[in-house]
Amino acid sequence: MHDLTLAQMCHGLARRDFSSAELTRHLLERIGAANPRYNAFITTAPETALAQAAAADARLAAGAAPALCGLPIAHKDIFCTRGLRTSCGSRMLDNFVPPYDATVVERLAAAGAVVLGKTNMDEFAMGSSNETSYYGPVKNPWATDCVPGGSSGGSAAALAARLVPGATASDTGGSIRQPAALCGVTGLKPTYGRVSRWGMIAFASSLDQAGPMARTAEDVALLLQVMAGFDARDSTCLDRPVPDYAATLEQPLAGLRIGVPDEYFGAGLNPGTERAVREALAEFQRQGAHLVAISLPHSGLAVPAYYVIAPAEASANLSRFDGVRYGHRCADPVDLRDLYMRSREEGFGDEVKRRILIGTYCLSAGYYDAYYNKAQQVRRLIRQDFLDAFAKVDLILGPTCPNPAFAFGAKGGDPVAMYLEDIYTIAANLAGLPALSVPCGLVDAKPVGLQIIGNYFDEARMLNAAHRYQLATGWHRLAPPALTEAAA
Amino acid sequence: MSIQRADIEKLAELARIHVNEDTVTATTLGINRVLELIDQLRAADTTGIAPLANPLDATQRLREDLVSETVDRDALQAAAPAVEAGLYLVPKVVE
Numbered sequence: 095m096h097d098l099t100l101a102q103m104c105h106g107l108a109r110r111d112f113s114s115a116e117l118t119r120h121l122l123e124r125i126g127a128a129n130p131r132y133n134a135f136i137t138t139a140p141e142t143a144l145a146q147a148a149a150a151d152a153r154l155a156a157g158a159a160p161a162l163c164g165l166p167i168a169h170k171d172i173f174c175t176r177g178l179r180t181s182c183g184s185r186m187l188d189n190f191v192p193p194y195d196a197t198v199v200e201r202l203a204a205a206g207a208v209v210l211g212k213t214n215m216d217e218f219a220m221g222s223s224n225e226t227s228y229y230g231p232v233k234n235p236w237a238t239d240c241v242p243g244g245s246s247g248g249s250a251a252a253l254a255a256r257l258v259p260g261a262t263a264s265d266t267g268g269s270i271r272q273p274a275a276l277c278g279v280t281g282l283k284p285t286y287g288r289v290s291r292w293g294m295i296a297f298a299s300s301l302d303q304a305g306p307m308a309r310t311a312e313d314v315a316l317l318l319q320v321m322a323g324f325d326a327r328d329s330t331c332l333d334r335p336v337p338d339y340a341a342t343l344e345q346p347l348a349g350l351r352i353g354v355p356d357e358y359f360g361a362g363l364n365p366g367t368e369r370a371v372r373e374a375l376a377e378f379q380r381q382g383a384h385l386v387a388i389s390l391p392h393s394g395l396a397v398p399a400y401y402v403i404a405p406a407e408a409s410a411n412l413s414r415f416d417g418v419r420y421g422h423r424c425a426d427p428v429d430l431r432d433l434y435m436r437s438r439e440e441g442f443g444d445e446v447k448r449r450i451l452i453g454t455y456c457l458s459a460g461y462y463d464a465y466y467n468k469a470q471q472v473r474r475l476i477r478q479d480f481l482d483a484f485a486k487v488d489l490i491l492g493p494t495c496p497n498p499a500f501a502f503g504a505k506g507g508d509p510v511a512m513y514l515e516d517i518y519t520i521a522a523n524l525a526g527l528p529a530l531s532v533p534c535g536l537v538d539a540k541p542v543g544l545q546i547i548g549n550y551f552d553e554a555r556m557l558n559a560a561h562r563y564q565l566a567t568g569w570h571r572l573a574p575p576a577l578t579e580a581a582a
Numbered sequence: 583m584s585i586q587r588a589d590i591e592k593l594a595e596l597a598r599i600h601v602n603e604d605t606v607t608a609t610t611l612g613i614n615r616v617l618e619l620i621d622q623l624r625a626a627d628t629t630g631i632a633p634l635a636n637p638l639d640a641t642q643r644l645r646e647d648l649v650s651e652t653v654d655r656d657a658l659q660a661a662a663p664a665v666e667a668g669l670y671l672v673p674k675v676v677e
Contacts, residue, residue, distance in 0.1 A: 189661075190661055191660070191661060192661070193654070193657040193658050193660065193661065286637050286638060287638060287640070300635060300636055300637065301637075326645070326650075329642055329643050330636070330640070332638070332640070392626070394622075395622065395623060395626055397619065398619050398620045398621075398622040398623050399620075399623060401616055401619055401620050402620050402623070409597060413597075413598075416598075417663060418662070418663070418670050418672055419659075419661070419662050419670060420661035420662055420663075421661075421663075422663075423663035423664070427673050428673065429673050429674070429675075430672050430673050430675050431598075432673070433672060433673055434598040435594075435598055435599065435600040436600055438597075438598055438599045438600070439599055439600040439601070439602070442599065444605075444609075444612075447599055447601075447609070448609065448612050448613060448616070450597050450599060451590070451593045451594065451597055451599070451609070451613060452613055452616055452617075454593050454596050454597040455585070455589075455593055455613070455617075456620075458593070458596065464624075465620065465623070467633050468623050468624070468626070468628060469620070469623060470633030470634050470635055471626075471628035471631040471632070471633050471634075472623055472626050472628060473633070473634045473637075474631050474632060474633065474634035475626065475628070475631060477634060477637065507608070507611075507612070508615060509612050509615055509616055510615050510616060510618070510619050513616075513619065523637075524637065525637055526636075526637025526638050527637075550638070
């Protein structure tokens, strides 16, 4: 049952092959058994999940089931869930139980989804390996000595380990796509403003975007259909109609123009990853797409610009954690200053503190023009590269990450070595463009991802391309060997 | 541009994060590594380029100044470390 996709589960529930309660109980048992090994969940919610499943079964029996009725999912622990602890992977919010639901949580609940729990993540979504989580790192189900990627590593690992068929995630510089690639699952970062961020704990507000993760593009489309759309409570959310993503999934790809950026195949790209991505490109050609060589000349400046803009915005956003209204408070503060200084010292981990300090530096008097303003100018150049490319092509394809999953501790104490793992994903955030990752091969027995970047609000075309690719290939169906060995 | 220990202490004060004696050296080293990375921006020619703050060049949406929802104060303050009679408690600020 746990190998089924969301779409298959939906059919199974409609045919009464199994009930949502049976499905939910089965997956909760799997999580109970496997979580000590993978650490993919910070919190599970068995009682509310079973209650939601029972309610879903009643609606299914009554014949009035909404789109995701009875389907089990998990939320990244960055989304506020009323009455259910929301830690954001931080000691700061270890005791935080939100009094409200995020819009994404509300919409999925209204569509009948059953929430099994909250998935582990890098602290405040700052990381590419899950090593910054206060709750310990998630292990990659494909190789438990390796990272799952980050920051949405818990959602990706839970999908790969068949603990859940769909999950929410968020992406500020690659946090959906990079773990999806490293764990062999499918993940989509929508256009900036496509999905409401109300109730999603803020990291860098001009870059953050919520999105779905699942094992197939078809399932990602199902989830996005419910998650996307206008929300008056998020002032950056855009009021544009949401297309029917399922309706165009099967369209043939003949005539599709695919841009292949030179800059995404240069030094630093693992040769095995390159081979897998080039084979994927050949599959698109077989389906009638045309490959067009393009250039994104400012690509090399994306990581430096990001590490000004994201920390600057984080330093402002995370100033709300003051030990007064919610979150960690130090013991016996002598005065208000001491309360702030020690609560934040104790509540935040090293990477979060580093980024707050860098952001504070970049925004401080005398440095604003040299760093912040300059980075925002470079950001416009990076976006212009994409606008020029999309005048000639429909989609841009390349690797999601330069390498497959690396071992815990491999990046040592060097933050920049870690940041460079996001070299191909960050530009889409700076430009606000949608991008997704689909599994496209194995390198050293670990999954690698193909990244599909689309034009603004062109998620339907990206999902169509990803789905057609998955109809012709089997990479997305591969399970980690440990799972199949256990079943044998 | 590299920064020194004294700069870190000033930043820590601005950011209201105490940096303790054991970690100040490692913090300085890590931040200097990142500053080397972001200094690459200097090479870019950005003459006449307007900064891009919102990726869609969108501006803030305004709404009517009307009450749209009310907040349950007790539920909201249940997450606070110290509350009394609907007020947040902090150490004495004014002598």
